[in-house]
Amino acid sequence: xxxxxxxxxxxxxxxxxxxxxxxxxxxxxxxxxxxxxxxxxxxxxxxxxxxxxxxxxxxxxxxxxxxxxxxxxxxxxxxxxxxxxxxxxxxxxxxxxxxxxxxxxxxxxxxxxxxxxxxxxxxxxxxxxxxxxxxxxxxxxxxxxxxxxxxxxxxxxxxxxxxxxxxxxxxxxxxxxxxxxxxxxxxxxxxxxxxxxxxxxxxxxxxxxxxxxxxxxxxxxxxxxxxxxxxxxxxxxxxxxxxxxxxxxxxxxxxxxxxxxxxxxxxxxxxxxxxxxxxxxxxxxxxxxxxxxxxxxxxxxxxxxxxxxxxxxxxxxxxxxxx
Amino acid sequence: xxxxxxxxxxxxxxxxxxxxxxxxxxxxxxxxxxxxxxxxxxxxxxxxxxxxxxxxxxxxxxxxxxxxxxxxxxxxxxxxxxxxxxxxxxxxxxxxxxxxxxxxxxxxxxxxxxxxxxxxxxxxxxxxxxxxxxxxxxxxxxxxxxxxxxxxxxxxxxxxxxxxxxxxxxxxxxxxxxxxxxxxxxxxxxxxxxxxxxxxxxxxxxxxxxxxxxxxxxxxxxxxxxxxxxxxxxxxxxxxxxxxxxxxxxxxxxxxxxxxxxxxxxxxxxxxxxxxxxxxxxxxxxxxxxxxxxxxxxxxxxxxxxxxxxxxxxxxxxxxxxx
Numbered sequence: 001x002x003x004x005x006x007x008x009x010x011x012x013x014x015x016x017x018x019x020x021x022x023x024x025x026x027x028x029x030x031x032x033x034x035x036x037x038x039x040x041x042x043x044x045x046x047x048x049x050x051x052x053x054x055x056x057x058x059x060x061x062x063x064x065x066x067x068x069x070x071x072x073x074x075x076x077x078x079x080x081x082x083x084x085x086x087x088x089x090x091x092x093x094x095x096x097x098x099x100x101x102x103x104x105x106x107x108x109x110x111x112x113x114x115x116x117x118x119x120x121x122x123x124x125x126x127x128x129x130x131x132x133x134x135x136x137x138x139x140x141x142x143x144x145x146x147x148x149x150x151x152x153x154x155x156x157x158x159x160x161x162x163x164x165x166x167x168x169x170x171x172x173x174x175x176x177x178x179x180x181x182x183x184x185x186x187x188x189x190x191x192x193x194x195x196x197x198x199x200x201x202x203x204x205x206x207x208x209x210x211x212x213x214x215x216x217x218x219x220x221x222x223x224x225x226x227x228x229x230x231x232x233x234x235x236x237x238x239x240x241x242x243x244x245x246x247x248x249x250x251x252x253x254x255x256x257x258x259x260x261x262x263x264x265x266x267x268x269x270x271x272x273x274x275x276x277x278x279x280x281x282x283x284x285x286x287x288x289x290x291x292x293x294x295x296x297x298x299x300x301x302x303x304x305x306x307x308x309x310x311x312x313x314x315x316x317x318x319x320x321x322x323x
Numbered sequence: 324x325x326x327x328x329x330x331x332x333x334x335x336x337x338x339x340x341x342x343x344x345x346x347x348x349x350x351x352x353x354x355x356x357x358x359x360x361x362x363x364x365x366x367x368x369x370x371x372x373x374x375x376x377x378x379x380x381x382x383x384x385x386x387x388x389x390x391x392x393x394x395x396x397x398x399x400x401x402x403x404x405x406x407x408x409x410x411x412x413x414x415x416x417x418x419x420x421x422x423x424x425x426x427x428x429x430x431x432x433x434x435x436x437x438x439x440x441x442x443x444x445x446x447x448x449x450x451x452x453x454x455x456x457x458x459x460x461x462x463x464x465x466x467x468x469x470x471x472x473x474x475x476x477x478x479x480x481x482x483x484x485x486x487x488x489x490x491x492x493x494x495x496x497x498x499x500x501x502x503x504x505x506x507x508x509x510x511x512x513x514x515x516x517x518x519x520x521x522x523x524x525x526x527x528x529x530x531x532x533x534x535x536x537x538x539x540x541x542x543x544x545x546x547x548x549x550x551x552x553x554x555x556x557x558x559x560x561x562x563x564x565x566x567x568x569x570x571x572x573x574x575x576x577x578x579x580x581x582x583x584x585x586x587x588x589x590x591x592x593x594x595x596x597x598x599x600x601x602x603x604x605x606x607x608x609x610x611x612x613x614x615x616x617x618x619x620x621x622x623x624x625x626x627x628x629x630x631x632x633x634x635x636x637x638x639x640x641x642x643x644x645x646x
Contacts, residue, residue, distance in 0.1 A: 070613070079613075128475055142580075144467060151581025152451055155614045158578035163571075163609075166489060173611070248486075253579060255481035257465075258474025286486075288496070290393065290402075291478045 003027060004317070005051065005060040005100075006309030009043060010034070010068045010109065011083030011136060015303075016050040018060065019310055021317075024120060028054045040086035044095075051100075063096055063104040064313030066112035066305035073154050076106035082137070103320060105312040109133070109305045110157050111148050113298070114141030116308025117263045121299035128259040131298070132159060134246060135221075135266035138180040144259070160184075164248040182245035185221025185268050192238045193219055205234030225271035239271055243278035250279070251286020254293050265298030326350060327640070328374065328383040328423075329632030332366060333357070333391045333432065334406030334459060338626075339373040341383065342633055344640075347443060351377045363409035367418075374423075385639045386419055386427040387632030389435035396477050399429035405460070428635040432456065432628045433480050434471050436621070437464030439631025440586045444622035451582040454621070455482060457569060458544075458589035461503040467582075483507075487571040505568035508544025508591050515561045516542050528557030548594035562594055566601035573602070574609020577616050588621030 008015040017029040030050045034043055069081040076093020096104040107115075114131035117123045123131075123143065132140045138160035142149040150156055160180035161173045168177020169191070181187050193216045196205050208227040212218040227235035250262055262283075268275070280295055287293070300307050331338040338354040353373045357366055392410065393402040399416020419427040430438075437454035440446045446454075446466065455463040461483035465472040473479055483503035484496045491500020492514070504510050516539045519528050531550040535541035550558035573585055585606070591598070603618055610616070621627050 140579075144472060145470075147468075149467060149580070151614075152583040153581060153613070153615060155611070156579065156581040158581075158611055158614070161578060161611060162575050252485050252575065255484060256463075256479065256576060256579060257472070258476060258479040258481075260475040288478070288481055288484060290476070291474075291481070292476060 002061045002317075003058055004310055004313035005055065005063045006065070006306050006313060007047060007051070007063065008066045008068075008109070008305045008309065009047065009081075010305070011081065014043060014046050014050065015306055016047060016054055017306055017310075018054050018058070021061065021314065030054055034084065038084055040081070040084060040090055043084060048099075060100070060102055060313075062102055062313035062316045063100060064112075064309030064311065064316070065092060065096070065104065065106040066109045066309045067092065067106055068109045071106055071108045071154065073105075073107040073111070073150055076104065078106070103316045105316045107148070107150070107308075107312060108139075108141075108154075110139040110141035111150060112141070112308035112312060113265060113300075113304035114143050114157075114263070114308065115148055115311045116300055116304045116306070117265075117298055118143045118146075119311040120307045121304060122263050122296050123261060126260050128257075129261040129263055130157075130159075130250075130253055130257070130259050131263045131265065131304070132246070132250070133266035134183055134242075134264060134268040135185055138184050138246070140253075142257075142259075144257075159249050159253060162249050162252065164245045177245075179245050179249040183242040183249075183268065188221045188224050188238050188242050188268070189219040191241070192224055192234055193217075195234050195238070205232055207232035208235045221268055222270075225268075225275070228274055229272050236274065239275050240278050242268065242271075243275045244282050247279045247282025248286050250283040250295065254283065254287040254291045258291055259293060262293060262295045263298050264295065265301070265304055269297055325384045325640075326381055327633055327636035328378065328386045329388070329629050329636060330370060330374070330386065331389045331391075331432070331628045331632065332370065332404075333628070334404065337366060337370050337373065338629055339370060339377055340629055340633075341377050341381070344384065344637065353377055357407065361407055363404070363407060363413055366407060371422075383423070383425055383636075385425055385636035386423060387435075387634065387636030387639070388415060388419070388427065388429040389432045389628035389632045390415065390429060391432045394429055394431045394477065396428075396430040396434070396473055399427065401429070426636075426639045428639045430471070430473070430635060431462075431464070431477075433462040433464035434473060435464070435631035435635060436588060436623075436627035437466050437480075437586070437631065438471055438634045439623055439627040439629070440588075440621055441466045441469075442634040443630045444627060445586050445619050446584060449583050451580075452584040452586055453480075453482075453573075453576055453580070453582050454586045454588065454627070455569070455573070456589035457506055457565075457587060457591040458508055461507050461569070463576075465580075465582075467580075482572050482576060485572050485575065487568045500568075502568050502572040506565040506572075506591065511544045511547050511561050511565050511591070512542040514564070515547055515557055516540075518557050518561070528555055530555035531558045544591055545593075548591075548598070551597055552595050559597065562598050563601050565591065565594075566598045567605050570602045570605025571609050573606040573618065577606065577610040577614045581614055582616060585616060585618045586621050587618065588624070588627050592620055 070079040081087040140157035165177030171181035392404040404410040463480035488500030494504035
């Protein structure tokens with residue numbers, strides 16, 4: 001029986017799985033948190049131990065890897081991680097090929113998740129789609145003509161730093177009011193914190209404040225979703241602004257590329273109905289009336305990158321068989 | 324000798340040409356203005372007379388058509404023209420195939436010009452590019468993986484109605500400060516007119532006013548370029564805003580799709596160095612630092628759609644031979 005090994009180096013978690021070729025269920029699966037002070041070496045060591053425990057003495061036919069950061073997919077070299085130090089220019093594909101002796105493909109998590117959803121998830125049967133992950137950051141991956149579109153230098157999909165509110169708050173990217181600055185989980189928390197701490201405004205935000213015992217440093221995107229679901233006014237405003245920013249970005253993307261479908265994944269997409277309704281409404285209002293599309297949640301959830309890595313590995317095997 | 328016939332139905336002009344297969348020079352070429360009160364029938368009649376004069380008694384092997392408005396490229400049906408009435412749902416491919424008995428392909432002008440520039444112009448040897456025409460309107464056409472990308476419903480490329488200045492003036496599309504509202508020729512003229520007519524502002528704009536003998540109704544995009552080149556302050560401000568709006572739009576597109584190249588065509592691109600410098604600078608500032616691209620002028624000028632129609636026709640012949 002041939003198996004493929006798939007690996008997911010996220011910013012805060014590491015996951016690995018083996019699957020029988022053609023199967024849609026994991027044969028074995030492991031997930032670990034990456035320690036707070038991890039560097040590239042720590043993550044690689046943890047991943048090695050996961051791999052050995054998963055593979056036992058099987059040799060996989062190929063390895064597919066999702067990496068949470070910019071990757072040169074043609075060489076399989078990681079450019080850097082925005083979350084974990086020490087990943088600059090690590091030749092991850094070469095490392096793994098030398099260590100395990102099998103063909104390995106590496107790409108960034110948004111591209112890989114897009115492929116996973118297209119092959120095994122919400123995008124099955126669709127020819128063109130844009131997968132967007134909205135969690136710590138906001139990033140996207142393309143499937144066009146049924147295949148990943150990575151861009152001339154592998155940089156396609158950067159919806160996060162498109163400006164939707166030029167008079168909005170400043171992002172780490174240096175610009176005001178970009179999608180990520182308004183829509184991501186940590187920035188939602190920061191926005192709520194600033195509103196609650198502001199003496200000029202007179203918000204109540206009582207539900208939100210109670211959730212963190214008035215310690216605003218404990219605010220997270222998830223708590224904002226919870227408070228909004230319970231009717232908190234500050235949380236609702238912040239969540240609606242997040243959804244509005246993403247909706248405007250999706251509308252622009254629809255006009256530019258006219259994909260059949262948008263698939264949204266990542267922690268913020270678990271925010272509930274308020275958020276989803278605003279995203280849908282604003283995206284449709286922003287796009288030209290003739291431009292149609294669906295916006296759906298990721299079907300594979302947090303495993304989208306891992307399933308995409310399976311697709312990467314299987315494609316690599318098919319390509320080698322054809323040679 | 325096999326020839327192809329290529330047709331360009333622009334909003335204000337009609338052009339047709341025949342070319343020997345494989346040649347890069349027109350065998351015969353005709354261009355006419357479309358009368359101000361023309362409807363679809365008038366344009367078709369004028370085009371027929373051009374065709375008969377060009378073809379004499381040759382039968383072309385295929386016909387390629389560029390149409391200045393939305394087209395369903397799979398059926399070759401024109402959806403409408405924003406400039407000429409009566410084009411709603413005209414099956415242009417079917418009409419021409421019945422009349423001339425040869426395979427015909429029809430697509431909108433931005434897509435066709437993108438193909439023309441990729442095959443025969445500034446984009447030769449490039450695998451991914453975005454062609455943008457900036458004249459009466461602002462529209463774009465994609466080449467991705469060396470082939471036209473039209474979108475799920477043929478609507479891809481709509482950069483014109485992306486908002487870059489949410490507090491800007493209202494466009495016919497219903498939104499404020501979109502690229503077309505700031506960058507197109509007629510809207511540049513309108514913006515200059517409003518500044519010059521405004522009593523609160525104290526612009527001089529003397530050079531611009533002299534060019535039209537103080538009759539502001541005569542202002543055009545071209546006159547604004549001329550006045551800016553001579554140092555007129557109002558014209559320079561309007562032209563710079565046009566270039567800024569387009570530059571922001573291109574920067575967003577670069578982040579989203581990461582094409583190798585942008586090719587700019589249309590009358591506004593003849594505005595001179597001031598305009599080009601601002602477009603280049605703002606696009607680079609708007610894109611993420613890792614996202615590289617070139618921005619170059621269309622090499623085929625006003626003939627880009629006509630040469631693209633040659634490529635459409637030649638591809639149609641090749642496809643039929645392969646069957």
